[in-house]
Amino acid sequence: MSDAQLEFAKLIERSAHTDGIHPTALPRVSLIRASQASEPIHVLHEPAICIIAQGRKQVMSGGNVFVYDRAQYLVVSVDVPIVGQIIEASKDRPYLCFLLSLDVGIVGALMMEANLPAPRPGEPQASVFLSDVTSELLDAAVRLVRLLDSPRDIPILAPVAEREILYRLLIGPQGARLRQIAVADSRLQQVGRAISWLKRNFREPFRIEDLAREARMSPSALHQHFKTVTSMSPLQYQKQLRLQEARRLILAQAMDAALAGHSVGYDSPSQFSREYRRLFGAPPIRDVQRLRASEAPLYA
Secondary structure, three states: OOHHHHHHHHHHHHHOOOOEEEEOOOOOEEEEEEOOOOOOEEEEEOOEEEEEEEOEEEEEEOOEEEEEOOOEEEEEOOOEEEEEEEEEOOOOOOEEEEEEEOOHHHHHHHHHHOOOOOOOOOOOOOOEEEEEOOHHHHHHHHHHHHHHHOHHHHHHHHHHHHHHHHHHHHOOOOHHHHHHHHOOOOHHHHHHHHHHHHHHOOOOOOOHHHHHHHHOOOHHHHHHHHHHHHOOOHHHHHHHHHHHHHHHHHHHHOOOHHHHHHHOOOOOHHHHHHHHHHHHOOOHHHHHHHHHHOOOOOOO
16 A cells, blocks of 8 residues: 555544544545445445545446446446445455545536547447546545645635546546536436436336437437446336335335335335335345344445
């Protein structure tokens, strides 16, 4: 472990004393700690960059599996359902992770200031990807987290370090993927409009023609590009949103499974139970009992 990696881990551990996701005084920055491996957790991951300082994690998106540690960072460029699992963590060496939510406005401004070319028109790429952590990127992340020790400097210096992190991503080998989120009417932004509509209306049935109109694409183009970006069809995406929300209602609000299924748009309790079991590996009641009995952290 390099000196920078060692400092990065110490800085995160100093601010994240307990297991969990810790929002910070740094805009858009959260720190994550786990002292043991986790269950596979289904979440809707927002656009962000994740840099691990210690430990190892597995992320599944559609049929793709990404395993990474401090040597690589993960980028999620649109809201996408994932299954996250911390696979290496202990009390002596907890999992430690830095998460920076992506600000499209800052990305777009940096592209203009640095005169970076817009991505070539065409089919978008998958919204979840890994790339190697460079010493320059790590140095910027360390300087950003270091500011937690000097809160007075945060308003002035945090934007500088955040912009450098995003700049390093934009000029890196995967930079073209990230630039798509800031280009008006790029395929990624068109898919993003469909995703935003589904997030607002996931309880309601929809016609692909209406969703395509919202995205300003043809139905066939929407289906093709949506699957490229999210690794699932719009209908599968909606289904995951429904089932994740139902699981949250049962787990956090002790809602009856049939009522939870109905509240997220299922008219048939048997269909809800069948699709819930297919996604989470057990029917609702047994799944929630297992989660409650587990001592592993329930976050992805």
